[in-house]
Amino acid sequence: MKIYTPLLFFLGITVVSAQQKPKDSLIVDQLDEVVVTGQYDKQSIDKSVFEVKVISRKTIDQLAANNLADVLNQSLNINIMPNPSTGKSGVELFGLDSQYFKILVDGIPLINDEGLGNNTDLTQINLDDIEQVEIVEGAMGVQYGSNAVSGIINIITKKASDHKWQITPYFQEESIGNEYGWFDKGRHIQSIRIGHNFSNKFYANATYTRNEFTGLLADREGKNHQLNDGERGYEWLPKLQNNIKTLFRYRKNSFSAFYRFEYFDELTKKYNPEVRTNLNPATQTTNPTASDEAFFSERFYHHLSLSGKVFKKANYQASFSYQEQKRNVETYTYRIKTREELNNQNFEYESRQGLYSRGSLNNLFKNDWFSSQIGYELSNINGYSSFLAGDYDSDNIERRLESYDVFTSAELKISDKFSLRPGFRAMFSSKFDTQGAYTLSSVYRFENGYSLRANLGSSPRNPNYDELFTYFVDVNHDVQGNPNINPERGSSAFLHLKKTFWFDDYNWKMNSKLSGWFLSVDDRIELSIVNQSPLAYKYLNIDSFKNWGLSYANDISIRNLNLGVGISFSGESKELISQTGYNDDYLYGFQLNGNLSYSVPKWSSVFSIFFKHNGPEYQFIQGQNEDNDVVFIKGKRGAYSWMDATVKKTFQDTNLEISLGARNILNVTNVTNTSTGADGVHSGTPANSVILGYGRSYFLKLLYNLNF
Numbered sequence: 001m002k003i004y005t006p007l008l009f010f011l012g013i014t015v016v017s018a019q020q021k022p023k024d025s026l027i028v029d030q031l032d033e034v035v036v037t038g039q040y041d042k043q044s045i046d047k048s049v050f051e052v053k054v055i056s057r058k059t060i061d062q063l064a065a066n067n068l069a070d071v072l073n074q075s076l077n078i079n080i081m082p083n084p085s086t087g088k089s090g091v092e093l094f095g096l097d098s099q100y101f102k103i104l105v106d107g108i109p110l111i112n113d114e115g116l117g118n119n120t121d122l123t124q125i126n127l128d129d130i131e132q133v134e135i136v137e138g139a140m141g142v143q144y145g146s147n148a149v150s151g152i153i154n155i156i157t158k159k160a161s162d163h164k165w166q167i168t169p170y171f172q173e174e175s176i177g178n179e180y181g182w183f184d185k186g187r188h189i190q191s192i193r194i195g196h197n198f199s200n201k202f203y204a205n206a207t208y209t210r211n212e213f214t215g216l217l218a219d220r221e222g223k224n225h226q227l228n229d230g231e232r233g234y235e236w237l238p239k240l241q242n243n244i245k246t247l248f249r250y251r252k253n254s255f256s257a258f259y260r261f262e263y264f265d266e267l268t269k270k271y272n273p274e275v276r277t278n279l280n281p282a283t284q285t286t287n288p289t290a291s292d293e294a295f296f297s298e299r300f301y302h303h304l305s306l307s308g309k310v311f312k313k314a315n316y317q318a319s320f321s322y323q324e325q326k327r328n329v330e331t332y333t334y335r336i337k338t339r340e341e342l343n344n345q346n347f348e349y350e351s352r353q354g355l356y357s358r359g360s361l362n363n364l365f366k367n368d369w370f371s372s373q374i375g376y377e378l379s380n381i382n383g384y385s386s387f388l389a390g391d392y393d394s395d396n397i398e399r400r401l402e403s404y405d406v407f408t409s410a411e412l413k414i415s416d417k418f419s420l421r422p423g424f425r426a427m428f429s430s431k432f433d434t435q436g437a438y439t440l441s442s443v444y445r446f447e448n449g450y451s452l453r454a455n456l457g458s459s460p461r462n463p464n465y466d467e468l469f470t471y472f473v474d475v476n477h478d479v480q481g482n483p484n485i486n487p488e489r490g491s492s493a494f495l496h497l498k499k500t501f502w503f504d505d506y507n508w509k510m511n512s513k514l515s516g517w518f519l520s521v522d523d524r525i526e527l528s529i530v531n532q533s534p535l536a537y538k539y540l541n542i543d544s545f546k547n548w549g550l551s552y553a554n555d556i557s558i559r560n561l562n563l564g565v566g567i568s569f570s571g572e573s574k575e576l577i578s579q580t581g582y583n584d585d586y587l588y589g590f591q592l593n594g595n596l597s598y599s600v601p602k603w604s605s606v607f608s609i610f611f612k613h614n615g616p617e618y619q620f621i622q623g624q625n626e627d628n629d630v631v632f633i634k635g636k637r638g639a640y641s642w643m644d645a646t647v648k649k650t651f652q653d654t655n656l657e658i659s660l661g662a663r664n665i666l667n668v669t670n671v672t673n674t675s676t677g678a679d680g681v682h683s684g685t686p687a688n689s690v691i692l693g694y695g696r697s698y699f700l701k702l703l704y705n706l707n708f
Contacts, residue, residue, distance in 0.1 A: 036107070037134040037154040038143050040362040040373055040411070041315060049411065049421045049441045051453050051496045051515075055133040062597060062608040062646055064172065064659045064701050066189060066211060068103075068155070069122035071133060073642060074610045076551055076568045076591050080122065084216075084236040084691050087268040087295075088121040093150040094137070094519055095547050095572045100149040100461055100490065102140075106157055106260070107358065108303055109144075111323035113350040115464065116381055118147045124266060124297070126243045128191050129207045131156045138492040138517065141437025141459025142407050142423040145377055148459045149490030149521060158195075159249050159258055160203060163707040166195040170703035174663075176216045176236070177695035187699075188212045203249045211241040216694045223271045226288045226336050233271035236694050240267045255308035262301035269294045275336070288336045295349070299325040313366060318359035326351035352383040372410040373423075379403050383465070399469065401462075402430040409439070417445045427460070432487055435460050453496040460487035467525050467539045478536035485525055486541050492519040509557040514550070521545040528578035544575040546586075564595045574620070587618040587634070604650040608661075613641040621674075638671035640692060655705040661698070668693040 036042050038050040045052060055071055065071045069089040073080045079092040090098050102117035103110050103125070109117025112124070133155055140148040172189040173180075180186040189212075195205035215238035225232040242265050249258040270293045278287040300323065307317045332344040360375030382400045409423030420442045427435040439457035446452070463485050470481035494517045501510040524543035530536050549570030556563045568591045576582035593612040599605070621635040646661035673690040 035134055036156065037104075037136055037152070038140065040371060046451070049419055049443050049453065050136055050455065051494065051498075051513075053135040053137070055135070057131055060127055060130065060133075061659075062606065062648065063610065063644060064646055064661055064699055065127055066172070066187075067123045067127060068125040068133070068153075070663075071127070072122065072153075074593060074595070074612050074644070075135070076553070076566050076593055076612075077137070077549075077570070079614065082692065084694075085270075087123070087213075087237045087239045089123045090119070091122055094517070094549075094570070096150045096519075096521070096545070099147065099464060100521070102144055102148045102152045104144070104152060104154040105301075106303065106305065106319075107154060108319055108321050108356060110155075111299070111301070111325050111352050111354050113297065113325055113327040113352065115147075116323075116352065116354055116356070116379065117144075119464070123239075124241070124264060124299070125155070126209050126211070126241075126245075126264075128193060128209050128243075129157050129205070129245050129247070131158045138455050138494045138519070139437075139439070139457035139459040139490055141457060141490075142409060142425045142439040144459075145403070145405055145425065145437070146427060146435070146460050146462050146487065149461055149488075149492070150519060157247065157260065158205070159247060161195045161197060161205070163195075164197050165706070165708050166193075166205075167706040168193045168703065170657075170701060172699060172701040174699035175697045176214065177218070177669075177697055179217060180698075181214075185214050187214070201250060201252050203251075205247050207243075207245040209241075209243045211243070213239040213241075215239070218694075220273075223269075223292075223334070224336055224339065226275065226277075226286070228275040228277055228288075230273045232273045232275055232290065235691075237268050237270055241265070255306075257304070257306045259305075260301070260303045262299065264297075264299040264301075266297040267294060268297075271334075289342075290334050290336065292332060292334045294330045294332070296328045296330070297325065298327075299323070310361070311364070314364040315362040316360070317362070319357065321356040322354070323356070324351075324353040350383075352381060354379060354381040356380075369413040370410065372408070374408045375406070377403070377405040377407070399465070400430070404428040407437075417447075419443050429462075432462065435487060449501075450497060450499045453494075453498070455494045455496075456492075458489070458491040460489055461521070462487045463525055463539070470539070478531075478534065479527070480536070480538050482539045485539055486523060488521050488523050488525060488541070490519070490521045492517060507559055511555045513553045515552075516548075516550050518548045519546070526576065526578040540578065542577045546573045546575075547571070548586075560599045560601070562595075562597045564593075566593045567591070576620075583620045585620075587620070589617045590615040604652055606648045607646075608648070609643065609645045611641065611643045613639070615639050635674040637673045637690060640668050640671050641666050642668060642693075655707065657701075657703040657705070659699075659701040659703070663697050663699065664693050665696055667696040669695050 033045045033054050034042050035045055035048055035052045035054060037052055039048060045054065060071055063070055069080050072078050072091060077094055081090045081092060083089070093101050098119050103120045104117065110120060112120045133153065135151065135153050137151040140152050144152050169192040174187040176186055189209065191207065191209040193205060193207040197203050215234040216236035218235035219231065220233050220235055221231045223233065244263045247258060247260045272290045272292055274290065276289050278289060302322045303319065305319045307315065310316055327350040328346060329349045330344055330346045333342040335342060356379045358375065358377045360373050362373045363371045365372060380402050405425055405427045407423065407425035409421055411419060411421040413419050423439040425437040427437065437458050437460065441455045444452045466481060467485060468481045468483050470479060472479040494515065497514045499512050502508065522544050523541040524545055525539050525541055526543045527537050528540045528542060530538045547570055549568060551566065551568035553566040554564065571586035571588045573584050573586045575584040591612065591614055595610045597606055597608040616639045617637045619635050621633055643665040644661065644663045645665060646659055648657060648659045650657050670689040670691045672688065
């Protein structure tokens with residue numbers, strides 16, 4: 001039987017003939033993706049009130065991704081912002097930086113040098129034990145508290161195995177641009193994961209990964225360059241990471257518990273391009289030296305999770321976590337000819353230690369039309385940061401922040417087609433006044449297979465350490481934080497229309513989604529002039545931000561072929577009252593992405609290609625006209641495209657997997673950028689370019705699955 005349905009997803013004007021999804025098909029059940037983020041219990045995406053994007057383990061393997069940045073780089077509405085001078089990679093979601101969304105691991109915000117869940121360096125998140133990545137766009141303040149204005153990214157780890165023993169070693173060799181060597185150039189990764197089912201109740205695994213990124217020289221000459229010509233050092237800093245993870249899981253009847261531990265350390269070295277030649281006039285010889293720095297990051301992660309049933313019907317979940325991450329710096333004098341380190345001094349730089357707990361009780365009064373959740377979230381974060389970056393011998397700024405939140409929500413099944421979920425969270429803090437967050441989510445399922453989801457929510461953003469505690473005052477500067485500033489107020493509205501089409505006796509499947517959104521941040525914190533003479537700056541709640549847009553995504557499965565295409569168009573407005581004569585007009589941009597994978601069972605091979613185009617981005621920046629008056633000019637960051645490709649071959653008799661591929665095939669390094677404004681403490685000329693990549697690189701990955 002054929003049913004004619006309007007295919008709104010192709011500009012709303014095409015009509016196709018499609019078969020409806022069979023309700024009792026075993027094939028369909030196997031294709032349903034299960035999600036946990038924002039849910040009362042694990043459930044399929046189709047049944048979720050929230051719209052959840054899933055990046056599966058299959059996609060991660062096809063990308064041969066090493067860290068979270070490699071995966072998110074191909075997603076719509078997400079921009080990865082690498083920083084070669086620090087080795088870190090930040091991320092933007094809907095034009096807002098990483099202060100405005102949270103990164104979670106199994107529902108727990110991940111601590112880092114600068115925060116809890118926010119400002120996370122994506123290159124420090126290893127993916128070797130990851131089952132899937134779930135993304136919820138839009139404010140999630142009720143479920144996950146403050147600093148979740150633009151959304152959350154939840155990383156789900158592996159907690160089970162189908163085999164009694166599972167031993168998986170692998171190594172990966174990768175060039176960095178056109179630079180590669182067995183030891184001194186390129187990226188070298190070695191890893192091993194061991195999992196064991198002690199019984200049908202108890203499972204454990206352990207993973208160790210070593211990831212060495214030797215840095216990119218480009219036009220530089222490395223750390224042993226002896227001339228003072230500005231060419232010493234690296235364009236992309238060398239970095240060495242070690243990561244150890246363990247998990248223990250116990251499960252009996254309805255009770256389940258797991259404990260997860262992670263230890264991570266990273267060494268990043270920064271080589272000063274300025275060389276002191278130290279000429280000896282008597283002998284006409286030199287003894288060149290340089291002042292270098294080494295940054296040490298170290299993270300400890302403990303997570304205990306309990307879940308089960310009470311009163312035979314209600315589900316409880318409780319998580320307890322202690323995390324610590326610190327970043328220390330060692331300064332030293334490097335004697336280049338003899339390759340010695342002298343005058344070594346160690347300083348505390350940045351640190352966070354946190355106790356965190358989250359618990360919920362679900363469906364205590366559940367019936368056919370009503371389910372509910374009540375919960376709490378507690379955090380006690382103690383941290384410090386250096387008085388001023390580079391001024392390591394000054395007193396650290398140390399503060400403690402405690403929060404005590406309670407939240408509740410209820411899901412009402414108004415009819416078989418329509419469900420509604422309102423929710424509210426009250427936030428109590430040792431630093432800020434009591435705040436609230438709300439959410440109202442709904443889903444309507446039409447008879448023809450369409451589903452419409454609407455999500456309205458809010459989440460505040462708490463000020464960071466710089467905004468609260470900066471104090472940089474001398475003869476030439478007066479820049480101060482403001483302990484009295486208030487959290488920013490963020491809210492969003494999202495609308496998603498989805499449909500799954502089935503064709504040709506269910507051998508073809510097409511998932512289509514059309515989304516629209518509006519996101520705003522009020523009382524935005526910006527560095528503002530508070531005194532003209534002498535010039536003084538202070539952080540104040542006076543600006544605002546708005547973003548609206550539309551996106552379309554389409555995934556097609558045709559037997560052995562999988563194809564995905566997407567497009568996103570958005571406008572962004574910033575009301576910069578902190579700057580005189582600001583322009584708050586909307587500036588528009590777009591993104592395209594696509595992926596194609598084709599499996600050849602006869603060869604036990606999968607061919608994959610991923611593509612993303614980032615259109616030009618615009619921003620108003622301050623400048624001066626011919627009369628030296630301050631005016632606003634529309635700056636532009638140029639467009640660029642990113643493409644990755646992989647061939648994966650499995651040798652079934654030996655369980656050996658070989659992946660061969662290329663990243664950044666279009667050889668992106670930097671793009672023209674005139675959107676760096678002179679809106680900081682010092683005015684200056686806008687930059688000519690921004691570094692986004694280190695060029696085309698190639699990789700080879702060998703993985704062996706020993707299962708018995």
